[in-house]
Amino acid sequence: MRNPAGTATTAAALALGSIILASASTPAAAQNLSQGDYEQCSVYDRDGEFAGYDSVCLERKRTALLRLQDRQQRYQPAPASSSIYCPQWANLGAGYPTTWRSDGSLPPVSTAYDAPVDGNPCVPNQVIYTRGLP
Secondary structure (H helix, E strand, O other), X not given: OOOHHHHHHHHHHHHHHHHHHXXXXXXXXHHXXXXXXXXXXXXXXXXXXXXXXXXXXXXXXXXXXXXXXXXXXXXXXXXXXXXXXXXXXXXOOOOEOOOEOOOOOOOOEOOOEOOOEOOOEOEOOOOOOOOOOO
16 A cells, blocks of 8 residues: 555655756757657656656756757758769869868868868769779
8 A cells, every 4th residue: 555645745746846847947949858758767666656757867868959959050961962073173083071161151061072162062083093904
């Protein structure tokens, strides 16, 4: 049999936990945790009944989500039109490993660029001509 006083204590702890979670000072963009995130941060008592959520676990999930959103905003992938091969004059077709923007903006993420300054993304196509065996 369960202790009725224990039920009241558990209910009070759940209410306090929900108030703390509601008053957390994290940005609104970080509040979209999935149901799986909450399930991973669930805490159960000895009887196997739900007792609440681990606030440290939820905060780590929110921080990881914010970090992911920040990376997605900061680094945009190269446009689909960049599937052209690097020209032969760009490092013999291999392209340049990085490029600098003259306006200070970040270039799109790519493996090669066709110029060291204000270059466009391109696909490395280094063709090396060898003599071979006679």
